Amino acid sequence: MAYLLTKTFHLVFVIAWMAAVFYLPRILVNLAEAGAEPAVRERLLLMGRRLYRFGHVMFGLAFVGGLALWLHFGIKGGWLHAKLALVALLFAYYIASGRQLKR
Structure with a gap:
């Protein structure tokens, strides 16, 4: 039961x-298209910052869940290295998007 809950x-x-x-x-595309409208830009920046923070929390929780699955339940297989490499690439992409938002 714990395995199914953790995986879920x-x-x-x-x-x-x-x-x-x-x-x-x-959101970055919408910011570029907003032009010089300050109200729209501020709303989009707020949405972007909140989404970026939300994404970091979700990544942390997903990482902890994946770590629990790997360590406690003994998930193994050659595909794990490929999955971790893809997760690292997606996380780098996410960080790069967040840096663009901060600029």
């Missing part, structure tokens, strides 16, 4: 993080 929460947090990863660049 891990999947929910991963999906929430992926939504943040792929929606943050859309």
